[in-house]
Amino acid sequence: MIIKLVRHGESLANAGALSPQEVGDHKIGLSDRGKQQAETAGRLLGPGFMERALIYCSPYQRTRETLAGLFRGAGVPVNGRRIFEDPRLREVEHGYVDVDQQEQLRQTHGTFYYRFQGGESPADCYDRTSAFLESLMRQVDRKQAGEALVVTHGLTIRCFVMRFLHLTVEQFDSLANPANCDVVTLGPNTECDRPQFVAGAWGIEGLRLR
Numbered sequence: 329m330i331i332k333l334v335r336h337g338e339s340l341a342n343a344g345a346l347s348p349q350e351v352g353d354h355k356i357g358l359s360d361r362g363k364q365q366a367e368t369a370g371r372l373l374g375p376g377f378m379e380r381a382l383i384y385c386s387p388y389q390r391t392r393e394t395l396a397g398l399f400r401g402a403g404v405p406v407n408g409r410r411i412f413e414d415p416r417l418r419e420v421e422h423g424y425v426d427v428d429q430q431e432q433l434r435q436t437h438g439t440f441y442y443r444f445q446g447g448e449s450p451a452d453c454y455d456r457t458s459a460f461l462e463s464l465m466r467q468v469d470r471k472q473a474g475e476a477l478v479v480t481h482g483l484t485i486r487c488f489v490m491r492f493l494h495l496t497v498e499q500f501d502s503l504a505n506p507a508n509c510d511v512v513t514l515g516p517n518t519e520c521d522r523p524q525f526v527a528g529a530w531g532i533e534g535l536r537l538r
Contacts, residue, residue, distance in 0.1 A: 333512040336394040337362030365509035370401020378402040381475040386417040416460040419481040423447030493527040504536040
């Protein structure tokens with residue numbers, strides 16, 4: 329079984345063109361650079377993987393556009409493909425108060441545990457990501473699938489990895505956010521060139537560490 333986790337491409341918010349607090353985080357799409365990043369990642373994944381994999385996606389605009397770019401880059405048509413959009417894969421909710429103003433509180437209470445004012449904590453994201461993972465593995469078993477693609481957000485990827493590999497909070501804190509359109513691969517540790525973490529038969533590659 330191979331699971332590939334892809335963070336969305338550069339968004340208009342990442343580029344500083346839009347503010348999530350002003351327009352709504354779920355409405356923010358990709359910049360032109362982000363669209364190019366998605367196509368490059370699609371070429372890296374290749375047509376074989378894109379044709380065979382079960383595909384899951386956050387319902388946010390930037391992840392939908394990233395998935396479309398992955399298909400374009402891989403040269404695979406979207407038509408007829410079943411794509412599972414799952415709200416549990418959404419970005420961590422940062423609330424409606426400026427995040428930078430809460431940095432001291434985050435450091436005091438712990439970045440994993442601190443709940444953004446009007447939003448979520450990474451611990452909350454971990455809980456819903458855990459529920460998604462259980463659904464994913466049940467479907468993998470039903471369909472006897474060997475590959476899965478999950479297109480989502482940086483912190484959600486870190487929570488997914490933490491849950492899948494049973495990492496500690498301290499290990500979670502050692503994970504840096506994936507760059508836009510980074511591909512993180514979970515698979516048999518015997519097939520990983522240099523696994524960054526190992527849990528049982530599983531290993532992981534492609535993470536960025538602090």
